[in-house]
Each structure stands twice: as structure tokens, then as C-alpha cells.
Amino acid sequence: MVTCSHCGLPAAVGDRFCCYGCELADGLAREASSEAGSARGRVGIAIFLAMNVMTVSMVLYSEDLFDDASASAMPGLRALFRWVAVLLGAGVVALLGIPLGRRAIGDLAAGRVGADLLVALAVAAAFVVSVASLLGGGSGIYVEAACMTLVLVTIGRAIEAHAKRRAATALAGALRLGPSEIDVTRGGVRERVVVSAIVPGDLVHVPAGAGIPVDGTIVDGRALVSAAVVSGESRPTARGPGDVVLAGMVAESGMLVVGASSDARSSTLGRLEALVAKARERRARIERIADRVAAAAIPGALAIAVGAGACWWMAEGPVRGVEVALAVLLVACPCSLGIATPLTLWTALGRAASAGAVVRGCDVLESLARVRVAVFDKTGTLTRGAPSVQSVAAVDPAARDRASHLAASLEREVVHPIASAVAQWHHGQGERRVVAEASDVRHELGRGVSGRVDGHDVRVGSRAFLEDGGVDVPSLTPMPSVHVAEDGRWLAGLVLAEAHREDAPSVIGALRDAGIAVELASGDARARVEALGRALDVPAAGGLLPEQKLARIEALERGGAPVLMVGDGVNDGAALARASVGVAVGGSADLASAVAAVTLLGDDLSRIPWLVHLARRASSIVRQNLAWSFAYNVVCVGLAAAGMLAPVWAAVAMLASSLFTLVSSLRLLRERGPSLPPVGGVPEEPQASAGVLVAEAS
DSSP, rough: OOTTTTOSSSSTTTTOSHHHHOOOOOOOHHHSSHHHHHHHHHHHHHHHHHHHHHHHHHHHHHHHHHOOOOHHHHHHHHHHHHHHHHHHHHHIIIIIIIIHHHHHHHHHHHHOOHHHHHHHHHHHHHHHHHHHHHHTOSSSSOOOHHHHHHHHHHHHHHHHHHHHHHHHHHHHHHOOOOOOOEEEEEEEEEEEEEGGGOTOOOOEEEEOOOOOOEEEEEEEEEEEEEEEHHOOOOOEEEETTTTTEEETOOOSSOEEEEEEESSSSSSHHHHHHHHHHTTTSOOOOOHHHHHHHEEEEEEEEHHHHHHHHHHHHHHHOOOHHHHHHHHHHTTOOOHHHHHHHHHHHHHHHHHHHHEEEOOHHHHHHHHHOOOOOEEEOIIIIIIIOOEEEEEEESSSHHHHHHHHHHHHHHHSSSSSSHHHHHHHHTTSSSSOOOOOOOOEEEEEETTEEEETTTTTEEEEEEEHHEEEEOOOOOOOOEEEEEEEEEEEEEEEEEEEEEBBTTTTHHHHHHHTTTTEEEEEEEEEEHHHHHHHHHHTTOEEEEEEOOOHHHHHEEEEEEEEEEEEEEEOOOHHHHHHSSEEEEEOTTTOOOOOOOOOOOOSSSSSHHHHHHHHHHHHHHHHHHHHHHHHHHHHHHHHHHHHHHOHHHHHOOOOOHHHHHHHHHHHGGGGGOOOOOOEEEEEEEEOOOOOTTTEEEEOOO
16 A cells, blocks of 8 residues: 555555645655755745735725725826736745645546645636736736635645644554563574564563563563553453463563564554554545545536636627636635635634644544444543552451551552552551551562561462461452451451543533443453443443454444544554544553544543534534535626626625635634533442441542
């Protein structure tokens, strides 16, 4: 597949760039090259000239419209202004119009009719009318229409190309989850190689805290391995010799030697990258519609202009025929049609960015407005990802306080998510923050920690871990995740869970109020996912592989329901890319942010229903603008073809239409940012067996 040299998206065979905007932005982006300086200077000079053209045109139009006596008394000055406007306008057309026209002609030669050709014809028509009027002694010039159309189109295309370029840059480094180089043992010799050079059979040395670069099997070492990035599993698990690990997993503690069973390209991450690339090849619906409209509008406008001009030529002579034809072309200039959609969507993009939501392109807003189903990932999306102590079951309040002190003293010697949760729970106990020194600390991966605190033997860990130490652990409902024992006596059990985000219930409610069904799909354990689904009252499916998430999105899309997918991990990458709109929440993995159509700068989920509202508002304004533009073109083209609209009034009508569209589009700037009150979010109080105190964590 041929890709654009600037943004990396699909391009036509033989083309370096996918559009004129990327061709322009490529020159603007390469700061070190002389071409970049030329491009910046070209755009800057063109904008300066266009502003001067507008100033001169205002003077000329004031005379034409109001018959200013003092201006009429100075025909030489009036003629000078007309020459100045045309000459300055010629500079704008040369600087911005010729590159655009060259691109449009190239597309036409390749059998493609797009918006570039429509804009180029409109600019050419306005400029030709102006030059013809100047040389023929006519009273009106319309070069300002050509100039401002070129300036608006150039700025808009550059903005869109820049957004696509940023996405492509993120995608290029999206799968670099570990170091670019790593130690491997090959042929009995240990050496440092780039990750892409790893081949099956290499022994890869993965240090603590590093990502595993390829699929393989552990041959030496033990470590807690997090699979959150690959599968969505929220809790790290102990892995040792003989266990299979996948590229993208992270060795959170302990060093591993992994026997590679794949290279980087054919690893789990490599396959995910291929899925993402395939999903991104789809063209946006709005692009196809725009191409069809442009293909029909161009010959239609030309046919009406030629037909009307010919009729008036035969009736009243060539001068009248040319005047009518030029009036038709000028009034049919797609200024309002050309900016009716992009200007509204550009305004919406800016409004979204100011609210902390980066939207990749205008077509995303169009898709957002049509969304009818929202699918959420769990870990890190609807939940905070890290566990916390939700409740404590203890023999009595004194045992509860003692368990807090002992567990915090022992767990502070361990780097582990559960240890962090215990520490946070202890620190929330008011003044009881001082912990004792622990000695003889032994950490058994995936089971628990033992040691001595204040001269007492302490064990903190799973039920099996305590029972192996001779501790009699009572049966409790719900089953605590971590137990604490002192000198063989059970003190307390801590119920750990991932709390859903405080704004999750209100966000789900707002989406439902907007007519959007909500689902939960996660690679985390099925029981945890279903529990969260019950808490939030949404359908939930757990234990899903990336391919299964992708299949679920595709099934919903086939059912005719545009899908909004919200996630934050590499395992969500293919689903985010395949969905009508993929949303990556703040702190997402690089791949999720790279392929998602929307990236939230922060973890405020209330931006999601607000974005849907903004997109629907933008869609409504686009429809209003298009309806106005269509009505304007039908009426004004009809008047011009009937000889009832002189070129000067055609220019005024065109400018009025563009001004109306501009004001209409800028209404989006008044849209207020997201504001959703939190509701719910308080976990139910667990129950316990008789004789055991159950308390909420502070």
C-alpha cells in the first residue's frame, strides 16, 4: 500500500502525498530545509497581500453600492485601485492558487475529481472575471473572492495535515514498549542487540521493570509479570521457568531470561500492529460523499454557465453573453459550499481541544454524531486500574488497628500494587501513620510476605499463604484478597477491589440519555468484569482477547450501529481503530493514543458524552449551512442565468453567503464544556460471618 510521505495515510499510486494539505504542510514542517522557508514565506506573503486586496475592494464596493460622489469625481484614483487589487490578487493566486491548481490537475489526469478541483475552478472563475472587467473597462472586480477562498482553504488544509502528521508520528513509535536495545545470549555469547534483530532461539535477558520484546518461554528467573497492556488483566501474576510470556508484557519485579519463539514482527504486538493497519485503511464516509458532490457540481456549474452565456450571446451579443456566463460562474463559486462543512468542523475541533479532547479529523465528528453504541474497556478506563482496600473484616477494632500497623510495616519493604494499596489504607487511619521496622522479610511471588515486626512473626498474603504457615483462617463472605496474621493468629482480612471512576455512572447515564447503548468489554478476569457490569448496570463481557474485542466491534458495525470504543491499552488498539470512533483516555498506552480517533488529555470521562453533543451540534449546523448554501446557489444561479444578476451583485451575494456561513459556524464557540455531576460510586458494604467485625476502609 502506498502511503503519504507526510501523514502516513493511504495515497494514490505514484503520489508522494495524499492531499494538497499534506503537500503544503510537509514544506512547512521541515524547518531545516530551504523549501520550508519558501513555503512559510509564500503563505505569509499571500495572507498579507489578500488583506490588502480586501482593503482596496472595500473602497471600490463602497463606490459601486452607494455611488459616492467624491469617489466618482476621481476616476483616475478609482482605476488605480482596481489595478492595485488585481495585481495584488495575482500575487495571491500565483503563491497559493498555482500549487492548488497543479494538484487538482494532477488528480483530474489520474481520473480523480475532488474538492481541490472545485476550489481551483472557483478561484480561476473569480480571477478571470476580475481581469476581464479590468481590461474591458467594466466596473466590477471580484478578485477578493479568489484571494480569501485560497487563504481559508490553505489554512484549513494545513491544520488537517498537521493533525494527521501527529497521529502518524505517534503510530511510528507506538509499539516501542520496551528498550530499543536489549541483551541476548546467542551461540553462548551474550551481546546487546536492537530489538528488531531478535530471532527465534535467542535467550533474551529482561531486567526488572522492562517490557518483554518478543513472545517466548521463561527459561530462568521468576518475576511478577503484568499483562495489562496486552490482555487487559489488571493484576500482575507470578511467572517462572516454563511459563509462556507475550511481547508487551512487563516484568514488574525480578529478572527473566526468555527463550524467544518469535521475532518482533511476528510477535503478539506485531500482529496487533497489522490488525491496526488493516482497520485504518477504510476511507471516511464523508470523503466519499464530498468526492461525489464535487464530481457532480463541477460539470453542472460549467454546463449552466455555458448554456446561459450562449443563449444571451445569441440574444444580445457576445458582451452580454460573456457577462452572464461569468456571473453564473462567480455566483456558483463554492465559497459557502466549500466552507459550510469544514469551517464548522474546524471550529468544533478547536472547541474540543480547548476542553481537553484531541480529535484527529473532521470525519471523526461526523461519525461521533451518528454513534448509537458505546463499548468501554474496564481497566484504566472505567476503573482506576490500581486496587484499593474496599473493606476490612477483623475480630475486633483493636485487631483491625493492629493489622493495619503490621501490614503497613511489612509491605513497605515490597514493591507491589497490593503493597501500595495497604500503605494507602494505613495512611488513611488518621494519626496512626508511624510504622515499625521489619526484619527477615521474605516475599513469595504471587502469595505473600512474611517477616518480623516488633519482635512478632507476621504474615500478610493469600489465604493459602497463611494456612501454609499454620494460621487458621476463618471463612468470610466476601472472600478477602489479603489476610494478616501475628504469631500464628489471624487478625484481619482486607477486601481489595478496583473502584470504578467516580464519574462513570453519570457518564453512562448521559450516554443513555443521548440514545446510546453502553457495553463493557475487557480482557480482565470474567468475574471482575461482570461484577463491575452489575455495579454500573451495563452488559459486560470479560476474558476477551484483542481479536475477540475486534470481532465484537465488527459485529456491532455490521448490525448498522456506529460504535464508540473507549480504551487505554495496546490490547484495545485494533478495536479502537476498527470502531467508528475510538477514544483513548488520558494515560493510555502509545498504541491506543496513536490509533484512536479521539484522545482525552486527562481522565475526565464526562468529555465523552459532551463530545457526542458537540458533534451532533456541529452536524446540525453543517446541515443548516448546506441547506442555506444549496438554496443560495439554486436561487442566485437561476437569477444570474436569467440575466437578472450582474457580476458585481453576484460577488456581493457570494460574500454575503460566505459571511452567513461563517457566523453560523462560529456559534459552536459558545458551547460550554463538559459538566456532569458524579452519582453513585460507593461500593456496597460486604457482609461477614458471625463474630467478625466488618468495617469500611477509611
